[in-house]
Amino acid sequence: MSSKKIAIIGGGNLGSAIAEGLLKSGFSRAADITITKRNTATLGSLKEQGVNIEADNAKAVAGADVVLVALKPYNVKEVLAGLQPVFKPEKQILISVVTGILIEDLEKIVGGNMPLVRAMPNTAIAIGESMTCICHKYASPEHVSWVESMFNQLGVTVSIDEKLMDAATVLGACGIAYALRFIRANIQGGIEIGFDVRTANLIAAQTVKGAAELLIREKRHPEEEIDKVTTPKGCTIAGLNEMEHQGFSSSLIKGIATSYNKIVKG
Numbered sequence: 078m079s080s081k082k083i084a085i086i087g088g089g090n091l092g093s094a095i096a097e098g099l100l101k102s103g104f105s106r107a108a109d110i111t112i113t114k115r116n117t118a119t120l121g122s123l124k125e126q127g128v129n130i131e132a133d134n135a136k137a138v139a140g141a142d143v144v145l146v147a148l149k150p151y152n153v154k155e156v157l158a159g160l161q162p163v164f165k166p167e168k169q170i171l172i173s174v175v176t177g178i179l180i181e182d183l184e185k186i187v188g189g190n191m192p193l194v195r196a197m198p199n200t201a202i203a204i205g206e207s208m209t210c211i212c213h214k215y216a217s218p219e220h221v222s223w224v225e226s227m228f229n230q231l232g233v234t235v236s237i238d239e240k241l242m243d244a245a246t247v248l249g250a251c252g253i254a255y256a257l258r259f260i261r262a263n264i265q266g267g268i269e270i271g272f273d274v275r276t277a278n279l280i281a282a283q284t285v286k287g288a289a290e291l292l293i294r295e296k297r298h299p300e301e302e303i304d305k306v307t308t309p310k311g312c313t314i315a316g317l318n319e320m321e322h323q324g325f326s327s328s329l330i331k332g333i334a335t336s337y338n339k340i341v342k343g
């Protein structure tokens with residue numbers, strides 16, 4: 078368990094998920110987490126678990142060892158600029174999970190040589206199953222090790238070059254939505270061929286989990302595992318080929334490129 082005090086600035090979808098994950102993993106005590114939001118009414122569940130709920134960002138930052146920014150990209154610069162006098166560059170670590178905000182942008186806002194970390198987790202962080210990509214500047218090996226140990230408690234972490242951060246946002250963070258849409262389509266198909274929605278949901282989700290675990294645990298390439306399922310003249314290859322005729326892989330690749338272009342071109 079860490080004794081560092083963590084202030085999460087922006088208690089929305091991701092900020093709340095991170096607080097949930099920190100509590101569930103046992104990495105932080107509830108009393109060591111402060112989460113902020115302008116309207117704190119929606120943070121009741123975290124409050125009940127003992128997390129400090131705060132509307133005043135400056136107060137939260139002043140009492141923190143680690144400041145984790147989970148604001149929307151459009152208001153992050155303004156909010157952080159207002160907090161500049163409260164930051165303690167020599168004592169704090171700043172972690173931003175904000176899409177498209179560069180370390181260079183953070184540096185301009187906070188000033189000084191504050192340890193700066195960009196992290197790109199996904200919403201599975203709430204249950205300790207995030208894929209989190211990180212990069213950093215001005216962070217000592219101890220800082221980096223602490224940040225990695227935090228995100229490792231909340232899933233799997235990989236260090237990447239900052240120029241890949243937008244790609245990480247698409248593949249890792251948006252990827253949760255792509256995977257869920259794939260599962261939803263499976264559920265819809267499952268209902269059409271006879272299952273009730275609950276059973277279809279369970280079968281579709283567990284099957285996707287099993288497929289992912291085959292890659293993660295066995296370190297295999299997907300096609301190697303697909304070959305084991307596709308009986309010659311069988312139903313799997315018939316269905317797979319029909320999916321490809323309808324543009325399955327192509328639509329996913331185009332969707333990924335579209336998400337990426339939305340980040341880099343606006």
Ligand SMILES: NC(=O)C1=CN([C@@H]2O[C@H](COP(=O)(O)OP(=O)(O)OC[C@H]3O[C@@H](n4cnc5c(N)ncnc54)[C@H](O)[C@@H]3O)[C@@H](O)[C@H]2O)C=CC1
Pocket residue numbers: 086087088089090091092113114115116134147148149150152156174175176197198199200250251
């Ligand atoms: N939702 C996701 O799956 C992921 C989101 N991100 C990034 O994380 C950031 C947050 O995303 P979400 O949580 O989805 O957005 P969100 O809109 O749910 O959360 C932002 C929160 O900040 C609060 N807020 C606005 N102004 C504030 C202020 N002055 N002080 C304190 N709180 C304030 C809002 O009320 C809101 O609850 C974004 O930059 C996004 O790009 C990154 C990875 C995954």
Ligand SMILES: O=C(O)[C@@H]1CCC=N1
Pocket residue numbers: 176246250251
């Ligand atoms: O859609 C978005 O803009 C954010 C970034 C990653 C996930 N959600």
